[in-house]
Amino acid sequence: MIKPEFLALLGCPACAERSPLKQVGNYLVCTKDGTGFPIEDGIPRLLPESAIPPEVMKDKTQ
Numbered sequence: 001m002i003k004p005e006f007l008a009l010l011g012c013p014a015c016a017e018r019s020p021l022k023q024v025g026n027y028l029v030c031t032k033d034g035t036g037f038p039i040e041d042g043i044p045r046l047l048p049e050s051a052i053p054p055e056v057m058k059d060k061t062q
């Protein structure tokens, strides 16, 4: 589990305004557009090339 105070420092790399992220399972999900980023070995991969489209995230988190 990623510490909330650390999570608060992060922002979605896909959003110009760096929207907050929330943890859903092994992913961080943008609270604005739903883009997901995988957490691997406890480290969030917040890179544009790691971004998972919102429609794919929907399948993973349901």
Ligand SMILES: [Zn+2]
Pocket: 012, 013, 014, 015, 019, 030, 031, 032, 033, 034, 035
């Ligand atoms: Zn975003």
